[in-house]
Amino acid sequence: MSLRKRLTSPEILLAPGVYDGLTAALATDAGFEALYLSGAAVAYTRLGRPDIGLTTASEMADTMALIADRTDLPVIMDADTGFGNALNARRTMQSYERAGAAALQVEDQSYPKRCGHLSDKSLISKTEMSGKIAAMADARRQDTLIIARTDAIAVEGFDAAIDRAGSYIEAGADVLFIEAPRDSDELAKIAATFKGKVPLLANMVEGGATPISSATTLQDMGFDIVIFPGGIVRALAMTAQNYYASLKESGSNKPFSDRMHDFDGLNAAIGTPGMLALGKRFDGKS
Numbered sequence: 237m238s239l240r241k242r243l244t245s246p247e248i249l250l251a252p253g254v255y256d257g258l259t260a261a262l263a264t265d266a267g268f269e270a271l272y273l274s275g276a277a278v279a280y281t282r283l284g285r286p287d288i289g290l291t292t293a294s295e296m297a298d299t300m301a302l303i304a305d306r307t308d309l310p311v312i313m314d315a316d317t318g319f320g321n322a323l324n325a326r327r328t329m330q331s332y333e334r335a336g337a338a339a340l341q342v343e344d345q346s347y348p349k350r351c352g353h354l355s356d357k358s359l360i361s362k363t364e365m366s367g368k369i370a371a372m373a374d375a376r377r378q379d380t381l382i383i384a385r386t387d388a389i390a391v392e393g394f395d396a397a398i399d400r401a402g403s404y405i406e407a408g409a410d411v412l413f414i415e416a417p418r419d420s421d422e423l424a425k426i427a428a429t430f431k432g433k434v435p436l437l438a439n440m441v442e443g444g445a446t447p448i449s450s451a452t453t454l455q456d457m458g459f460d461i462v463i464f465p466g467g468i469v470r471a472l473a474m475t476a477q478n479y480y481a482s483l484k485e486s487g488s489n490k491p492f493s494d495r496m497h498d499f500d501g502l503n504a505a506i507g508t509p510g511m512l513a514l515g516k517r518f519d520g521k522s
């Protein structure tokens with residue numbers, strides 16, 4: 237089912253963050269219907285750096301292509317600011333679409349952007365952002381959704397964010413993402429303003445500016461998609477810190493063995509037996 241069609245269902249769509257083939261495979265096996273390729277997660281993992289606009293569009297497109305190789309699920313892809321002006325945003329649409337994205341999220345921060353939950357953000361004008369959205373709609377060759385994100389709450393205030401979001405719908409956005417509402421009152425106001433007009437996305441960042449609400453609560457408010465972008469990196473980073481500390485302290489991999497997969501466990505998780513059987517089918521011997 238296309239993402240556009242799925243968004244007509246009353247049930248909220250959960251999209252966990254992924255950043256490579258492994259996380260895409262594991263999230264797919266967990267039974268989700270869509271994935272979110274998070275720019276923050278790619279910066280955290282591939283670069284070991286914060287989400288402050290260091291990642292390039294081609295690093296993201298490469299990552300998308302690897303993920304599309306490993307899952308058939310629709311992937312919502314973080315396109316940051318579109319990497320420049322309207323012409324750059326056009327090119328980002330074309331290359332991410334070619335890499336396999338089902339939706340692109342583009343935001344109205346000025347370049348270089350930063351994580352929506354960090355302070356000191358700055359914005360481009362509403363007019364310039366509307367132009368980027370229109371340019372992306374013009375560039376797409378498939379039914380790739382455009383998710384317009386505004387970071388205005390922290391910069392210009394809540395009312396300005398609502399005003400910008402309205403203009404972004406007029407410019408051709410298929411989904412709205414008002415970043416970093418500061419309390420559940422703001423979340424509810426966003427839903428009340430746009431519910432039924434355009435699908436709405438909520439962003440649940442552990443320790444971020446928005447209080448964590450369950451998917452059911454967000455659905456009851458009127459949200460259609462909820463993303464959990466960097467959560468998997470926070471979970472894996474803590475495991476990695478504990479694993480390396482244990483290894484360094486004990487000089488052995490035994491003390492940690494009950495908190496990790498063994499050789500067969502990991503092979504089962506990534507589908508090694510199936511791949512080896514597939515290889516046999518074509519080895520000319522069977």
Ligand SMILES: C[C@](O)(C(=O)O)[C@H](CC(=O)O)C(=O)O
Nearest residue numbers: 274275276351352441465466
């Ligand atoms: C959604 C987001 O743009 C992302 O890169 O995944 C980030 C999430 C994060 O930093 O954890 C954001 O700016 O909210």
